[in-house]
Amino acid sequence: MVKLNLDILSENNRLAERNRGWFEAKHVLALNMVSSPGSGKTSILESTIRSMVETQKLFVIEGDQQTTRDADRIEKSGAPAIQINTGSGCHLDGNMIHLALKKLEIPEHAILFIENVGNLVCPAMFDLGEQKRVVVISVTEGDDKPLKYPYMFETSHLCIINKTDLLPYVDFKVETAMKYARQINPNLEFIMVSVKTGEGMDEWYEWLKKQLQVL
Ligand SMILES: Nc1nc2c(ncn2[C@@H]2O[C@H](COP(=O)(O)OP(=O)(O)O)[C@@H](O)[C@H]2O)c(=O)[nH]1
Ligand SMILES: [Mg+2]
Incomplete structure:
Protein backbone atom coordinates (compact mmCIF):
# COMPACT_ATOMS: atom_id res chain seq x y z
CA MET A 1 0.00 0.00 0.00
CA VAL A 2 2.76 2.41 0.94
CA LYS A 3 4.64 1.51 -2.22
CA LEU A 4 1.56 2.19 -4.35
CA ASN A 5 1.15 5.66 -2.82
CA LEU A 6 4.79 6.45 -3.50
CA ASP A 7 4.46 5.34 -7.11
CA ILE A 8 1.40 7.53 -7.70
CA LEU A 9 3.16 10.56 -6.26
CA SER A 10 6.41 10.00 -8.13
CA GLU A 11 4.54 9.72 -11.45
CA ASN A 12 2.66 12.90 -10.60
CA ASN A 13 5.91 14.67 -9.72
CA ARG A 14 7.37 13.71 -13.10
CA LEU A 15 4.37 15.17 -14.92
CA ALA A 16 4.41 18.27 -12.71
CA GLU A 17 8.07 18.89 -13.62
CA ARG A 18 7.11 18.68 -17.28
CA ASN A 19 4.42 21.34 -16.72
CA ARG A 20 6.91 23.50 -14.80
CA GLY A 21 9.33 23.36 -17.72
CA TRP A 22 6.54 24.39 -20.08
CA PHE A 23 5.61 27.35 -17.85
CA GLU A 24 9.24 28.44 -17.54
CA ALA A 25 9.87 28.23 -21.29
CA LYS A 26 6.82 30.42 -21.97
CA HIS A 27 7.39 32.75 -19.00
CA VAL A 28 3.90 31.90 -17.77
CA LEU A 29 3.16 32.53 -14.09
CA ALA A 30 1.17 29.50 -12.88
CA LEU A 31 -0.51 29.75 -9.48
CA ASN A 32 -2.19 26.87 -7.67
CA MET A 33 -5.07 28.30 -5.59
CA VAL A 34 -6.02 25.96 -2.74
CA SER A 35 -8.52 26.26 0.10
CA SER A 36 -11.47 24.64 1.78
CA PRO A 37 -14.78 24.98 -0.12
CA GLY A 38 -16.29 28.47 -0.01
CA SER A 39 -13.33 30.52 1.23
CA GLY A 40 -13.62 32.74 -1.84
CA LYS A 41 -11.19 31.48 -4.51
CA THR A 42 -13.55 32.04 -7.43
CA SER A 43 -14.64 35.41 -6.04
CA ILE A 44 -10.99 36.51 -5.76
CA LEU A 45 -10.38 35.41 -9.35
CA GLU A 46 -13.49 37.18 -10.67
CA SER A 47 -12.40 40.48 -9.10
CA THR A 48 -8.80 39.99 -10.21
CA ILE A 49 -9.85 39.35 -13.79
CA ARG A 50 -12.15 42.39 -13.90
CA SER A 51 -9.37 44.54 -12.53
CA MET A 52 -6.42 43.25 -14.59
CA VAL A 53 -7.77 41.79 -17.84
CA GLU A 54 -7.25 44.99 -19.87
CA THR A 55 -3.52 44.98 -19.21
CA GLN A 56 -2.61 41.35 -18.50
CA LYS A 57 -3.29 38.05 -20.29
CA LEU A 58 -5.16 35.83 -17.80
CA PHE A 59 -6.26 32.19 -18.05
CA VAL A 60 -8.00 29.92 -15.55
CA ILE A 61 -8.20 26.18 -14.99
CA GLU A 62 -11.09 25.33 -12.69
CA GLY A 63 -11.16 22.14 -10.66
CA ASP A 64 -14.33 20.83 -9.03
CA GLN A 65 -15.90 17.44 -8.52
CA GLN A 66 -19.00 18.35 -10.57
CA THR A 67 -20.53 21.22 -12.62
CA THR A 68 -19.08 24.01 -14.75
CA ARG A 69 -20.39 26.72 -12.41
CA ASP A 70 -17.00 28.22 -11.54
CA ALA A 71 -15.69 28.17 -15.14
CA ASP A 72 -18.93 29.89 -16.21
CA ARG A 73 -18.40 32.58 -13.54
CA ILE A 74 -14.81 33.11 -14.70
CA GLU A 75 -15.74 33.35 -18.38
CA LYS A 76 -18.37 35.98 -17.50
CA SER A 77 -15.72 38.08 -15.80
CA GLY A 78 -13.68 38.10 -19.00
CA ALA A 79 -10.98 35.39 -19.05
CA PRO A 80 -10.83 32.05 -20.90
CA ALA A 81 -11.43 29.16 -18.52
CA ILE A 82 -11.51 25.41 -18.72
CA GLN A 83 -13.32 23.25 -16.19
CA ILE A 84 -11.93 19.94 -15.02
CA ASN A 85 -14.43 17.73 -13.19
CA THR A 86 -12.63 15.23 -10.98
CA GLY A 87 -15.74 13.13 -10.25
CA SER A 88 -15.04 11.33 -7.00
CA GLY A 89 -11.45 12.66 -6.98
CA CYS A 90 -10.55 15.26 -4.37
CA HIS A 91 -7.70 17.11 -6.15
CA LEU A 92 -6.20 18.09 -9.49
CA ASP A 93 -3.05 16.33 -10.68
CA GLY A 94 -0.17 17.02 -13.03
CA ASN A 95 -1.65 15.10 -15.95
CA MET A 96 -5.00 16.95 -15.77
CA ILE A 97 -3.10 20.25 -16.02
CA HIS A 98 -1.00 18.93 -18.91
CA LEU A 99 -4.18 18.02 -20.85
CA ALA A 100 -5.86 21.35 -20.05
CA LEU A 101 -2.79 23.29 -21.25
CA LYS A 102 -3.15 21.72 -24.69
CA LYS A 103 -6.68 23.11 -24.95
CA LEU A 104 -6.17 26.60 -23.49
CA GLU A 105 -3.46 27.84 -25.92
CA ILE A 106 -1.80 30.12 -23.38
CA PRO A 107 0.53 32.77 -24.85
CA GLU A 108 3.86 33.89 -23.37
CA HIS A 109 3.89 36.10 -20.27
CA ALA A 110 0.34 35.16 -19.25
CA LYS A 132 3.64 29.48 -6.43
CA ARG A 133 0.94 27.94 -4.26
CA VAL A 134 -1.62 30.31 -2.76
CA VAL A 135 -3.71 29.08 0.17
CA VAL A 136 -6.91 31.03 0.81
CA ILE A 137 -8.61 30.93 4.20
CA SER A 138 -11.61 32.95 5.24
CA VAL A 139 -12.31 34.33 8.67
CA THR A 140 -15.44 32.18 9.05
CA GLU A 141 -13.37 28.98 9.07
CA GLY A 142 -11.65 29.39 12.45
CA ASP A 143 -8.11 30.56 13.17
CA ASP A 144 -6.80 27.06 14.00
CA LYS A 145 -6.85 25.71 10.42
CA PRO A 146 -3.07 26.01 9.92
CA LEU A 147 -2.57 23.67 12.90
CA LYS A 148 -5.13 21.16 11.67
CA TYR A 149 -4.00 21.08 8.03
CA PRO A 150 -0.29 21.81 8.34
CA TYR A 151 0.89 20.29 5.07
CA MET A 152 -1.17 22.76 3.03
CA PHE A 153 0.38 25.72 4.86
CA GLU A 154 3.86 24.21 4.76
CA THR A 155 3.76 23.88 0.97
CA SER A 156 2.20 27.30 0.23
CA HIS A 157 4.03 30.56 -0.50
CA LEU A 158 1.22 33.04 0.11
CA CYS A 159 -1.76 32.89 2.47
CA ILE A 160 -4.70 35.11 1.57
CA ILE A 161 -7.02 35.72 4.53
CA ASN A 162 -10.38 36.57 2.94
CA LYS A 163 -13.72 37.97 4.16
CA THR A 164 -12.14 40.49 6.55
CA ASP A 165 -15.45 42.39 6.31
CA LEU A 166 -16.88 39.64 8.57
CA LEU A 167 -14.21 39.96 11.29
CA PRO A 168 -16.50 41.92 13.67
CA TYR A 169 -18.97 39.01 13.68
CA VAL A 170 -16.71 35.98 14.16
CA ASP A 171 -14.19 34.74 16.72
CA PHE A 172 -11.26 34.75 14.33
CA LYS A 173 -8.01 36.23 15.61
CA VAL A 174 -5.85 37.19 12.65
CA GLU A 175 -2.69 37.20 14.80
CA THR A 176 -3.46 33.69 16.06
CA ALA A 177 -3.96 32.31 12.56
CA MET A 178 -0.71 33.94 11.41
CA LYS A 179 1.18 32.67 14.46
CA TYR A 180 0.05 29.07 13.87
CA ALA A 181 0.84 29.27 10.14
CA ARG A 182 4.31 30.72 10.80
CA GLN A 183 5.07 27.89 13.25
CA ILE A 184 4.66 25.54 10.29
CA ASN A 185 6.10 27.76 7.56
CA PRO A 186 8.16 30.79 8.68
CA ASN A 187 8.48 32.00 5.06
CA LEU A 188 4.73 32.19 4.39
CA GLU A 189 3.56 35.62 3.20
CA PHE A 190 0.11 36.99 4.16
CA ILE A 191 -2.36 39.31 2.50
CA MET A 192 -5.66 40.18 4.16
CA VAL A 193 -8.50 40.89 1.76
CA SER A 194 -12.21 41.35 1.49
CA VAL A 195 -13.44 40.66 -2.00
CA LYS A 196 -16.74 42.17 -0.92
CA THR A 197 -15.36 45.60 0.03
CA GLY A 198 -12.20 45.47 -2.12
CA GLU A 199 -9.99 45.99 0.95
CA GLY A 200 -6.50 44.53 0.42
CA MET A 201 -7.06 43.60 -3.22
CA ASP A 202 -4.45 46.15 -4.42
CA GLU A 203 -1.85 44.40 -2.29
CA TRP A 204 -2.74 41.11 -4.02
CA TYR A 205 -2.40 42.72 -7.46
CA GLU A 206 1.01 44.12 -6.45
CA TRP A 207 2.05 40.65 -5.30
CA LEU A 208 1.04 39.24 -8.71
CA LYS A 209 3.02 41.91 -10.55
CA LYS A 210 6.07 41.19 -8.39
CA GLN A 211 5.88 37.48 -9.32
CA LEU A 212 5.69 38.36 -13.03
CA GLN A 213 8.86 40.47 -12.75
CA VAL A 214 10.95 37.55 -11.49
CA LEU A 215 9.79 35.03 -14.10
N1 LIG B 1 -18.79 38.49 3.18
C1 LIG B 1 -17.98 38.04 2.22
N2 LIG B 1 -18.36 37.01 1.46
C2 LIG B 1 -17.50 36.58 0.49
C3 LIG B 1 -16.25 37.20 0.27
N3 LIG B 1 -15.61 36.54 -0.73
C4 LIG B 1 -16.46 35.56 -1.11
N4 LIG B 1 -17.59 35.58 -0.41
C5 LIG B 1 -18.76 34.68 -0.54
O1 LIG B 1 -18.36 33.36 -0.14
C6 LIG B 1 -19.07 32.39 -0.90
C7 LIG B 1 -18.10 31.39 -1.53
O2 LIG B 1 -17.28 32.08 -2.48
P1 LIG B 1 -16.58 31.34 -3.70
O3 LIG B 1 -15.78 32.39 -4.41
O4 LIG B 1 -17.56 30.55 -4.50
O5 LIG B 1 -15.59 30.34 -2.91
P2 LIG B 1 -14.71 29.10 -3.45
O6 LIG B 1 -15.49 27.88 -3.16
O7 LIG B 1 -13.44 29.15 -2.65
O8 LIG B 1 -14.45 29.35 -4.90
C8 LIG B 1 -19.89 33.15 -1.94
O9 LIG B 1 -21.22 33.26 -1.45
C9 LIG B 1 -19.22 34.52 -1.98
O10 LIG B 1 -20.10 35.56 -2.34
C10 LIG B 1 -15.88 38.31 1.10
O11 LIG B 1 -14.82 38.93 1.00
N5 LIG B 1 -16.78 38.68 2.08
MG1 LIG C 1 -14.75 28.08 -6.56
Whole structure:
Protein backbone atom coordinates (compact mmCIF):
# COMPACT_ATOMS: atom_id res chain seq x y z
CA MET A 1 0.00 0.00 0.00
CA VAL A 2 2.76 2.41 0.94
CA LYS A 3 4.64 1.51 -2.22
CA LEU A 4 1.56 2.19 -4.35
CA ASN A 5 1.15 5.66 -2.82
CA LEU A 6 4.79 6.45 -3.50
CA ASP A 7 4.46 5.34 -7.11
CA ILE A 8 1.40 7.53 -7.70
CA LEU A 9 3.16 10.56 -6.26
CA SER A 10 6.41 10.00 -8.13
CA GLU A 11 4.54 9.72 -11.45
CA ASN A 12 2.66 12.90 -10.60
CA ASN A 13 5.91 14.67 -9.72
CA ARG A 14 7.37 13.71 -13.10
CA LEU A 15 4.37 15.17 -14.92
CA ALA A 16 4.41 18.27 -12.71
CA GLU A 17 8.07 18.89 -13.62
CA ARG A 18 7.11 18.68 -17.28
CA ASN A 19 4.42 21.34 -16.72
CA ARG A 20 6.91 23.50 -14.80
CA GLY A 21 9.33 23.36 -17.72
CA TRP A 22 6.54 24.39 -20.08
CA PHE A 23 5.61 27.35 -17.85
CA GLU A 24 9.24 28.44 -17.54
CA ALA A 25 9.87 28.23 -21.29
CA LYS A 26 6.82 30.42 -21.97
CA HIS A 27 7.39 32.75 -19.00
CA VAL A 28 3.90 31.90 -17.77
CA LEU A 29 3.16 32.53 -14.09
CA ALA A 30 1.17 29.50 -12.88
CA LEU A 31 -0.51 29.75 -9.48
CA ASN A 32 -2.19 26.87 -7.67
CA MET A 33 -5.07 28.30 -5.59
CA VAL A 34 -6.02 25.96 -2.74
CA SER A 35 -8.52 26.26 0.10
CA SER A 36 -11.47 24.64 1.78
CA PRO A 37 -14.78 24.98 -0.12
CA GLY A 38 -16.29 28.47 -0.01
CA SER A 39 -13.33 30.52 1.23
CA GLY A 40 -13.62 32.74 -1.84
CA LYS A 41 -11.19 31.48 -4.51
CA THR A 42 -13.55 32.04 -7.43
CA SER A 43 -14.64 35.41 -6.04
CA ILE A 44 -10.99 36.51 -5.76
CA LEU A 45 -10.38 35.41 -9.35
CA GLU A 46 -13.49 37.18 -10.67
CA SER A 47 -12.40 40.48 -9.10
CA THR A 48 -8.80 39.99 -10.21
CA ILE A 49 -9.85 39.35 -13.79
CA ARG A 50 -12.15 42.39 -13.90
CA SER A 51 -9.37 44.54 -12.53
CA MET A 52 -6.42 43.25 -14.59
CA VAL A 53 -7.77 41.79 -17.84
CA GLU A 54 -7.25 44.99 -19.87
CA THR A 55 -3.52 44.98 -19.21
CA GLN A 56 -2.61 41.35 -18.50
CA LYS A 57 -3.29 38.05 -20.29
CA LEU A 58 -5.16 35.83 -17.80
CA PHE A 59 -6.26 32.19 -18.05
CA VAL A 60 -8.00 29.92 -15.55
CA ILE A 61 -8.20 26.18 -14.99
CA GLU A 62 -11.09 25.33 -12.69
CA GLY A 63 -11.16 22.14 -10.66
CA ASP A 64 -14.33 20.83 -9.03
CA GLN A 65 -15.90 17.44 -8.52
CA GLN A 66 -19.00 18.35 -10.57
CA THR A 67 -20.53 21.22 -12.62
CA THR A 68 -19.08 24.01 -14.75
CA ARG A 69 -20.39 26.72 -12.41
CA ASP A 70 -17.00 28.22 -11.54
CA ALA A 71 -15.69 28.17 -15.14
CA ASP A 72 -18.93 29.89 -16.21
CA ARG A 73 -18.40 32.58 -13.54
CA ILE A 74 -14.81 33.11 -14.70
CA GLU A 75 -15.74 33.35 -18.38
CA LYS A 76 -18.37 35.98 -17.50
CA SER A 77 -15.72 38.08 -15.80
CA GLY A 78 -13.68 38.10 -19.00
CA ALA A 79 -10.98 35.39 -19.05
CA PRO A 80 -10.83 32.05 -20.90
CA ALA A 81 -11.43 29.16 -18.52
CA ILE A 82 -11.51 25.41 -18.72
CA GLN A 83 -13.32 23.25 -16.19
CA ILE A 84 -11.93 19.94 -15.02
CA ASN A 85 -14.43 17.73 -13.19
CA THR A 86 -12.63 15.23 -10.98
CA GLY A 87 -15.74 13.13 -10.25
CA SER A 88 -15.04 11.33 -7.00
CA GLY A 89 -11.45 12.66 -6.98
CA CYS A 90 -10.55 15.26 -4.37
CA HIS A 91 -7.70 17.11 -6.15
CA LEU A 92 -6.20 18.09 -9.49
CA ASP A 93 -3.05 16.33 -10.68
CA GLY A 94 -0.17 17.02 -13.03
CA ASN A 95 -1.65 15.10 -15.95
CA MET A 96 -5.00 16.95 -15.77
CA ILE A 97 -3.10 20.25 -16.02
CA HIS A 98 -1.00 18.93 -18.91
CA LEU A 99 -4.18 18.02 -20.85
CA ALA A 100 -5.86 21.35 -20.05
CA LEU A 101 -2.79 23.29 -21.25
CA LYS A 102 -3.15 21.72 -24.69
CA LYS A 103 -6.68 23.11 -24.95
CA LEU A 104 -6.17 26.60 -23.49
CA GLU A 105 -3.46 27.84 -25.92
CA ILE A 106 -1.80 30.12 -23.38
CA PRO A 107 0.53 32.77 -24.85
CA GLU A 108 3.86 33.89 -23.37
CA HIS A 109 3.89 36.10 -20.27
CA ALA A 110 0.34 35.16 -19.25
CA ILE A 111 -0.87 34.37 -15.74
CA LEU A 112 -2.53 30.98 -15.32
CA PHE A 113 -4.66 30.62 -12.20
CA ILE A 114 -5.43 27.03 -11.28
CA GLU A 115 -8.37 26.85 -8.85
CA ASN A 116 -7.98 23.49 -7.16
CA VAL A 117 -10.80 21.39 -5.70
CA GLY A 118 -11.96 22.86 -2.37
CA ASN A 119 -10.16 20.70 0.17
CA LEU A 120 -7.27 21.46 2.53
CA VAL A 121 -5.95 17.88 2.50
CA CYS A 122 -5.48 16.03 -0.83
CA PRO A 123 -4.41 18.96 -3.07
CA ALA A 124 -1.45 19.55 -0.75
CA MET A 125 0.10 16.24 -1.88
CA PHE A 126 -0.07 16.92 -5.61
CA ASP A 127 2.42 19.27 -7.25
CA LEU A 128 0.92 20.64 -10.48
CA GLY A 129 4.13 22.30 -11.68
CA GLU A 130 3.04 25.72 -10.43
CA GLN A 131 5.59 28.38 -9.48
CA LYS A 132 3.64 29.48 -6.43
CA ARG A 133 0.94 27.94 -4.26
CA VAL A 134 -1.62 30.31 -2.76
CA VAL A 135 -3.71 29.08 0.17
CA VAL A 136 -6.91 31.03 0.81
CA ILE A 137 -8.61 30.93 4.20
CA SER A 138 -11.61 32.95 5.24
CA VAL A 139 -12.31 34.33 8.67
CA THR A 140 -15.44 32.18 9.05
CA GLU A 141 -13.37 28.98 9.07
CA GLY A 142 -11.65 29.39 12.45
CA ASP A 143 -8.11 30.56 13.17
CA ASP A 144 -6.80 27.06 14.00
CA LYS A 145 -6.85 25.71 10.42
CA PRO A 146 -3.07 26.01 9.92
CA LEU A 147 -2.57 23.67 12.90
CA LYS A 148 -5.13 21.16 11.67
CA TYR A 149 -4.00 21.08 8.03
CA PRO A 150 -0.29 21.81 8.34
CA TYR A 151 0.89 20.29 5.07
CA MET A 152 -1.17 22.76 3.03
CA PHE A 153 0.38 25.72 4.86
CA GLU A 154 3.86 24.21 4.76
CA THR A 155 3.76 23.88 0.97
CA SER A 156 2.20 27.30 0.23
CA HIS A 157 4.03 30.56 -0.50
CA LEU A 158 1.22 33.04 0.11
CA CYS A 159 -1.76 32.89 2.47
CA ILE A 160 -4.70 35.11 1.57
CA ILE A 161 -7.02 35.72 4.53
CA ASN A 162 -10.38 36.57 2.94
CA LYS A 163 -13.72 37.97 4.16
CA THR A 164 -12.14 40.49 6.55
CA ASP A 165 -15.45 42.39 6.31
CA LEU A 166 -16.88 39.64 8.57
CA LEU A 167 -14.21 39.96 11.29
CA PRO A 168 -16.50 41.92 13.67
CA TYR A 169 -18.97 39.01 13.68
CA VAL A 170 -16.71 35.98 14.16
CA ASP A 171 -14.19 34.74 16.72
CA PHE A 172 -11.26 34.75 14.33
CA LYS A 173 -8.01 36.23 15.61
CA VAL A 174 -5.85 37.19 12.65
CA GLU A 175 -2.69 37.20 14.80
CA THR A 176 -3.46 33.69 16.06
CA ALA A 177 -3.96 32.31 12.56
CA MET A 178 -0.71 33.94 11.41
CA LYS A 179 1.18 32.67 14.46
CA TYR A 180 0.05 29.07 13.87
CA ALA A 181 0.84 29.27 10.14
CA ARG A 182 4.31 30.72 10.80
CA GLN A 183 5.07 27.89 13.25
CA ILE A 184 4.66 25.54 10.29
CA ASN A 185 6.10 27.76 7.56
CA PRO A 186 8.16 30.79 8.68
CA ASN A 187 8.48 32.00 5.06
CA LEU A 188 4.73 32.19 4.39
CA GLU A 189 3.56 35.62 3.20
CA PHE A 190 0.11 36.99 4.16
CA ILE A 191 -2.36 39.31 2.50
CA MET A 192 -5.66 40.18 4.16
CA VAL A 193 -8.50 40.89 1.76
CA SER A 194 -12.21 41.35 1.49
CA VAL A 195 -13.44 40.66 -2.00
CA LYS A 196 -16.74 42.17 -0.92
CA THR A 197 -15.36 45.60 0.03
CA GLY A 198 -12.20 45.47 -2.12
CA GLU A 199 -9.99 45.99 0.95
CA GLY A 200 -6.50 44.53 0.42
CA MET A 201 -7.06 43.60 -3.22
CA ASP A 202 -4.45 46.15 -4.42
CA GLU A 203 -1.85 44.40 -2.29
CA TRP A 204 -2.74 41.11 -4.02
CA TYR A 205 -2.40 42.72 -7.46
CA GLU A 206 1.01 44.12 -6.45
CA TRP A 207 2.05 40.65 -5.30
CA LEU A 208 1.04 39.24 -8.71
CA LYS A 209 3.02 41.91 -10.55
CA LYS A 210 6.07 41.19 -8.39
CA GLN A 211 5.88 37.48 -9.32
CA LEU A 212 5.69 38.36 -13.03
CA GLN A 213 8.86 40.47 -12.75
CA VAL A 214 10.95 37.55 -11.49
CA LEU A 215 9.79 35.03 -14.10
N1 LIG B 1 -18.79 38.49 3.18
C1 LIG B 1 -17.98 38.04 2.22
N2 LIG B 1 -18.36 37.01 1.46
C2 LIG B 1 -17.50 36.58 0.49
C3 LIG B 1 -16.25 37.20 0.27
N3 LIG B 1 -15.61 36.54 -0.73
C4 LIG B 1 -16.46 35.56 -1.11
N4 LIG B 1 -17.59 35.58 -0.41
C5 LIG B 1 -18.76 34.68 -0.54
O1 LIG B 1 -18.36 33.36 -0.14
C6 LIG B 1 -19.07 32.39 -0.90
C7 LIG B 1 -18.10 31.39 -1.53
O2 LIG B 1 -17.28 32.08 -2.48
P1 LIG B 1 -16.58 31.34 -3.70
O3 LIG B 1 -15.78 32.39 -4.41
O4 LIG B 1 -17.56 30.55 -4.50
O5 LIG B 1 -15.59 30.34 -2.91
P2 LIG B 1 -14.71 29.10 -3.45
O6 LIG B 1 -15.49 27.88 -3.16
O7 LIG B 1 -13.44 29.15 -2.65
O8 LIG B 1 -14.45 29.35 -4.90
C8 LIG B 1 -19.89 33.15 -1.94
O9 LIG B 1 -21.22 33.26 -1.45
C9 LIG B 1 -19.22 34.52 -1.98
O10 LIG B 1 -20.10 35.56 -2.34
C10 LIG B 1 -15.88 38.31 1.10
O11 LIG B 1 -14.82 38.93 1.00
N5 LIG B 1 -16.78 38.68 2.08
MG1 LIG C 1 -14.75 28.08 -6.56
